[in-house]
Structures are given as structure tokens and as C-alpha cells.
Amino acid sequence: MAENPDENKVTLSYSLKVLDLQQAAFSQELLSVLKKESDTFLLADELARQQSTSIDEEKLDAEATLPAQTWLIWAETSSNNDSEDDPAVAYPVGIGSISEGEVGIAVLKDYQNQGLGRLTIQAMVDWSEKVGYERLWLDVDVTNAAARHLYDELGFAIQPGGEQTVVLPTGRTATLERRELVLR
Template sequence: MMVEYPGENEVSLSYCLKSLDLQHAQVAQDLLAVLKQESDTFQLADELARQQSQSIDEEELDAEATLPAKTWLVWAEAETATDSDDNPALSYPVGIGSISSGEVGIAILHDYQNQGLGRLTIQSMIDWAVQVGYERLWLDVDITNAPARHLYDELGFAVVPGAEQSVQLPNKRQATLERRELSLV
């Protein structure tokens, strides 16, 4: 995935996905720290996983666990008119996406949202999932997150009726998450 956006002061930003590996471990950790400050998405996911661990369908989990998992970083690369071999372009992560056991997760830094990065990232993730043999993908989304819900609607993730779950975070925020699934067959 490569998308270019002209920026201010003749800086051009392009975006790409890179597989997360040990070389990127520290920048991924730093990115996650910022994402966790910007949103409670990861707290919601952790709390929901804790609640669901008491009612896991072991057969379904075993079947999905045989498929590969993958995590990508969404990288911004800034190029200016003064870039050269001595002064290379600036490159840094602005988001993360993953698929594990059919579950899709994505987070983009606030300053980089509403530029189409989420759509392109999820579409790339769907393409990869089809290539490696997934039959379905799923995710949970806060029902108050209208932009994400709209994106998932457009990408074909259907609401699973009756699968809403309430989650209360340590800060007492109450959220309702809806389950969505995408059939890949």
C-alpha cells in the first residue's frame, strides 16, 4: 500500500505497510504507548478479552489458531525537496493493524485519521487473510465510534445480532461493543 499526501512546506508524505519484526520492536512499543494515551481502544479490548476468557469456545479457538497471525505497522515517509543520500527522508510509524485467530485490530494516530489509512490498511489485511486461507474475520467496535462503524459497513463487516457486550473500564467508563464479521468465502 502506498498513498501520497502533499503536506505543508513542500513535504510530501507517503504511507506504506511494513510487517512488524524485531527490528521495529522499539518503535512499535513507542507507537502503542502514544495510541494508548490517545484512546481507550486497547483498554476496551483487554477488558473484553478478560470477560470473554470465561466463555471461550475451545473448538472454534483451536481451528482459528492454526491460521497465521500477522501485525503490520503503518509507516509515514516524509520527503522534502532537500532529501539526498546524506539527508534521507524521515520515516516513522503512525498506526498498527493485526490479524490473529480471525480477529482484526487497527489503530491510527489521531493526527493521521480521516485520510483513508484505516480503509487501505484493513483492505490490505483482508487481502492477506484471503491469501493465507481465512474464511472469516471479526472485530468488536464501540457503538459510539461512528467513523469506524461506517468504515466497517463499507468494507462488508456485518453486525452479529445479539452479540453486543458491555464493558466497564477501571476509569468507570461504560462502553457497548458490537461484534462484526466479514465472510471471506
């Protein structure tokens, strides 16, 4: 009897889940891997440190009244044979957050270029509109062509004069551009 190749095919589906205490351990493991794959979090930390002396407190207070949210991007495997020997497995492959209007997203390298960034950011924009944000913003490394292209397509406009150079403790120098999406 010939084996049907589709019979054992494994497919992936993706979903967003709001980060809660039950997922805290998963998020810590994910962040650990993401930090090894990229210096995105190091850039964000260093930029925040550099900007801490030039924060517009009035603007920050207004934005702080809005809720913050973090989501995990989950991948779930499923197979066509639905046997007990091959159960579905779910695991986090990325994270997205909004706090005080700032958008952050990171996806594991093996799951990039599959549309997860677009789906996640669009879901975050939709949520932000519902809870009352008027604008969202982010900083992106000017060498990250894929992210910049996505942000262009989603309407995040480059803010003139918003470029900043960040020198990381590793010695790497990055130029970040500020982008903004007006929601209302």
C-alpha cells in the same frame, strides 16, 4: 530571485510493513502513544478478560491453526529539494493485526481520516484470504461513528446479539458491537 513554493514542499507517503524484531522498539513507542490517545487497547483487554470464561475452545483451536500477523503503518516524509540537509524521515503512525480471525487497528489521531484505516484493513483482508481465513471479526464501540461507517463500507456485518457492555477500570462504560466479514 523568487522562491518557488513547491520547491520546499514536504509530502507524506504511507506504507505497511510487517512487524519484526527490528521494528519492536518503534512499535512499543507507538503503542505507548496510542494508549494515551484512546482506550481502545484497554477495551480489548477488558473484553478479553470478560470473555475468557465463555470461549468456544473448539472454534478457537480451528482458528489458531492459521497464521497471525501484525503490521506497522509508516509515514515517510519527502521534500522536493532532495538535499542532504533535508533527508526523508520515516515513522510509525498506526498498527494493524490479525490473530485467530480477530482484526485490530489503531491509528494516531493526527493521521486519522486520511484513508489509512481503509488501506490497512483492505491489505489485511487480502492477506487473510491468501493464507486461508474464512472469516474475520472485530468489536467496535457503538459510539465510534467513523469506524462503524468504514466497517459498513468494507462489508463487516453487525452480528445480531453480538453487543456487549464493557465497564473499564476508569469507570467508563462502552457498548461494543461484534462485526464479521465472510471471506469464502
